[in-house]
Amino acid sequence: MAEIYDPRHTAVLLVDPYNDFLSEGGKVWPRLEPVARSVDLLDHLRSVVAAARENGVRVVFVPHRRWEPGDYESWDHPTPSQRKIQEFQHFARGSWGGEFHPDFQPQPGEVVVQEHWGSSGFANTDLDMQLKQHGITHVVVIGVLANTCIEATARYAMELGYHVTLVTDATASFSPEMMHAAHRLNGPTYAQAIVTTDQLTAALGPW
Template sequence: MSHAYDPRRTAVLLVDPYNDFLSEGGKVWPRVAAVAEQVGLLDHLRAVVAAARDAGIRVVFVPHRRWEPGDYETWDHPNPTQRGIMERHSFARGTWGGEFHPDFQPRPGDVVAREHWAQSGFANTDLDFQLKQHGISHVVLIGLLANTCVESTGRFAMELGYHVTLVRDATAAFLPEMLHAAHVLNGPTYAHAITTTGDLTAAFAAPHA
């Protein structure tokens, strides 16, 4: 099992880095704040992204659908999260909450995938196509939420043949039990590596042939 990260074949998938999730005043921040602060989420997200950029590893934004009026209202089977978005208008397009956190803005060379409607960043988007076109074989998942979009995207990545890394302290969930389930119970069934920000950034900095 390889935990080396060739910059030419590795991408960091930054999932849903919206103000509504990550910023004071965001619609969803109050639900995630306690766990996020406990694990040092924002500092660890900054560290992983900075280390990836320093190593020449591609950063890929994996954004949720930005809510627009009418979304999901005529669907046969909106899931519970989508019904909540209909009520809260999370990540609304054209609003501050639907903008990426100021510390996580796309730069030249980054990829911004098509928005996902549900929980997997791969389903009904161009993420797999973009990764393959850039020669990516290893994906490192960070962002929110650990037990929904991060887990769904990671599982889908494994099914598509990618090497999947989860980062325990560069994600969060609404409850500690949800974070525990994502990493201790569910993660080992599909992820090839489950690590920490410190160990990951050290691996990124290691020399490669």
């Protein structure tokens, strides 16, 4: 693969690594599990994060809004996804499901950006400012869900001028069709690189 990832200017964006998504007993895990297991999601997330840290690539946590009582109740037009969060209290603040998976905990010096209300990790958060303040030009977007928060965050990154990499087996969604749309149909319209975990970790270093 031809892409070069200078660790001084590259960040891995780890999107929504909550227990509700990634852990046995999580509220959303049963829907995600078939695809997650088929792509070996958790091991690939571990591999990308470990390779980034070993090679000096910044890891940035990009969390969804943790549900709190009253969220969305007075909104004029919440999205269908926000209505589901309201109904099922996904990633509730103060709950186990609203904590990060134990294997994906921020280390000292790593940034946890402001929580996003919708799908994009950039909209109404400090993500763009944090990346620019750390000299980042290239972003590798991993986590969940492939066809919602991953795609929205990655598309927004492209619009802001970042070089975007998608990692096909370090994300998952609720169906193979959603994965196909995210990586085979939509991804090529905005991402500069669409790779596997093995391809990415080889490119990350040693640099």
